[in-house]
Amino acid sequence: MTAAARFRSVVLDCPDPRALARFYAGVVGGTPEDDDPEWVVLQVPGGPRLAFQRAPGYAPPEWPRADRNSQQFHLDFDAGTTWEEVEEAERKVLALGAKPLHAEDKEDFRVYADPAGHPFCLCRIGPV
Missing domain, CATH: 3.10.180.10 (2,3-Dihydroxybiphenyl 1,2-Dioxygenase, domain 1)
Structure with missing residues (x-):
């Protein structure tokens, strides 16, 4: 079967994207790209991206x-x-x-x- 798209990220809602990205960087490695406090991306070495987005009322x-x-x-x-x-x-x-x-x-x-x-x-x- 031909794929319709390519896997990009798993995105987690959270109250503090920078803090959660730092936590997962400690678990799996990588450096969070946190130019935007509302959306932070962690490229997992040898794996997919994890992304974290601020969710009001989370x-x-x-x-x-x-x-x-x-x-x-x-x-x-x-x-x-x-x-x-x-x-x-x-x-x-x-x-x-x-x-x-x-x-x-x-x-x-x-x-x-x-x-x-x-x-x-x-x-x-x-x-x-």
Whole structure:
């Protein structure tokens, strides 16, 4: 099938685009392009762009609720092949301001909220 368009960005609404872009730069690398305080772009090294736009009246999603203000989407990040690597990534995202939402050692992922409340996962890469 011929594509109609090419993927460009994932855009997150938030109250403070510069702050959230700095958070994700700490998670995945890159340098935020923040000439406009209403719209900040982060080019993820080796990945897609993340963009952050100011949303007046922003209300964070409620994880794992589906009845109102649901998460709508979340981001998954590969954090390593061992639980030690995942735990190191966890220490880093918590130091950046993430909040744990769900951390079961029996599962291959752990769920956090970024400083604006968007859920994201640190995933353990299993055998391929």
